[in-house]
Amino acid sequence: MKTILMLHGINHNMFGKRDPVQYGTITLAEIDARLQALGVELGVRVESFQTNCEGTMCERIHRALEERCDAVLINAGAWTHYSYGIRDALAILTCPVVELHMSNIHAREPFRHHSVLAEIVDGQICGFGVESYLLALRAAVSQNRQT
Template identity: 80%
Template sequence: MLKILMLHGINHDMFGKRDPVQYGTITLDEINASLQKLGSELGAQVECFQTNHEGDMCERIHKGFLDGVDAVLINAGAWTHYSYGIRDALAILTCPIVELHMSNIHAREEFRHKSVFAEIVKGQICGFGADSYVLALRAAVSAVQSSK
């Protein structure tokens, strides 16, 4: 069974409550449940982690490296646009990384157009709401399978 790590960033614990125009009304628990359900159908165990603390995110990425995860999905929220610390932690990984966002970051405020992770991830998926998560999981599983 593949080990996939889903990393949720800052403010994602507020999904379902914050800005329903951008993020809908789905909760983080509902997103995680759908990922774990699809993961089991695809032969992958999905572990989900959310934090509002940048250092905790870096430490979880380090643990993922040490645990030998097969792929990482990350929606870092606002950290996407400025966290070189998280970028450097992600660069340690030797597995596929898929960056995802519920909203289309390229159609939003100018500061959201740049991802400091873009150069080190396998790919980006954005703009499909909660479906961005399941699309990212499918892409990650496919990337792992094609590399074997």
């Protein structure tokens, strides 16, 4: 069975409590449950990982290469806008990588408009709330089947 790795970035453990206007009231556990359910429907295994430590995120990305994950989804949160370490780690991967965001980063504060990840990912999905996660999973599975 193919494995899709879902990487949740900084502060995502606070979903459900943090800025409900931007992120709604859904918790990270609820997002992961929805991804798991869709994964079953699509015939893939979804493994989720969340950390607030940038180095730990890079190490998990390195392991994804060693484990030969079939695709990686990443919502890097604020790291999206400045983490060249995460960008460089993702660039090492040979599988499809989809960047996603619940909010539309291009319609928010100016510092959020730029993604340092955008140049090295296969695609970006943003602005659809929790649906961004599900769309990203569908895209990764579709992209993986084409390769």
